[in-house]
Amino acid sequence: MKIYIGTDHAGFELKEELKGFLGNMGCEVEDKGAYEFNEADDYPDFIWPVVKAVAEEIARGLDTRGIVIGGSGQGEAIVANKVGGIRAAVVYDEYSARMSREHNDANIISLGTRTLGIDKAKALVKIWLETPFSNEERHKRRIEKIKKLENDNL
Numbered sequence: 001m002k003i004y005i006g007t008d009h010a011g012f013e014l015k016e017e018l019k020g021f022l023g024n025m026g027c028e029v030e031d032k033g034a035y036e037f038n039e040a041d042d043y044p045d046f047i048w049p050v051v052k053a054v055a056e057e058i059a060r061g062l063d064t065r066g067i068v069i070g071g072s073g074q075g076e077a078i079v080a081n082k083v084g085g086i087r088a089a090v091v092y093d094e095y096s097a098r099m100s101r102e103h104n105d106a107n108i109i110s111l112g113t114r115t116l117g118i119d120k121a122k123a124l125v126k127i128w129l130e131t132p133f134s135n136e137e138r139h140k141r142r143i144e145k146i147k148k149l150e151n152d153n154l
Contacts, residue, residue, distance in 0.1 A: 001129070002057065004066045006032035006050035007076075008043035011069025011113045014121055018067060021122050025129065043070050047079040054107055055085045066108040067125065073112035080108045084150040087143070092116065097124040101131035103139050 003022050007015045012034055022029045032049040034041055050066045057064035066088075068076040073090040080088030088108035089100035092115055100106035109128050111121050133139070 001026075002028045002030065002062065002064045004030050004032055004050040004053045004064070005069075006034075006046040006066075007069035008034055008041045008046055009037055009039050010043070010071040011111070012037045014069050014111065014113050014116075014118055015067075017118050018069075018122065018125060021125070022067075025126070027129070043068075043076055044079050047076050051080045051083045051086055051088075051108065055083045058085055058107060064107070065129070067111065068108060069111045069113060071112060071114045073110040073115075077108075077110035080110065085147075087146070091124050091128060094124065094127055097127040098131050101128055102134045105133040105139070105143055 005015055005018060019029050019031060030053070032053065033046040047068045050068055054064050054066040068080055068088070070076040077088045077090045080086050086108055087104055087106045088110050089096065089104060089106040090110045090112070091097045091100055092112065100109065109125065116124070
């Protein structure tokens with residue numbers, strides 16, 4: 001599976017740790033920045049390229065996901081959810097990691113480094129990557145409604 005990853009300065013250390021972790025899990029990782037620590041950078045500049053790449057590959061039917069990281073993960077998820085076809089979830093514990101995939105088929109995980117340590121973030125990413133979408137009719141129906149909302153508001 002291909003994983004795009006991006007962050008601003010707040011998540012720089014975690015992003016670097018996750019790249020190796022994901023590689024060891026057999027994922028192909030593409031880093032969309034930040035490529036160096038710069039306390040004055042802005043998260044939308046690094047989140048947007050991740051989101052666009054994930055959306056384009058999903059539209060082509062490829063098995064692709066994204067990981068975005070910031071201080072809280074909230075702003076990063078807001079940016080991600082501006083793009084049609086993206087379902088980004090802020091994940092902060094095992095339950096949110098599992099349910100974001102099982103019920104919402106989230107294709108982007110948003111992590112907050114100020115609320116998660118590196119080991120906890122790795123554990124949540126692993127759960128998120130290994131949890132399949134349930135394909136239950138009620139969840140498929142809800143996702144279709146989300147897609148309709150996206151299309152109606154173009």
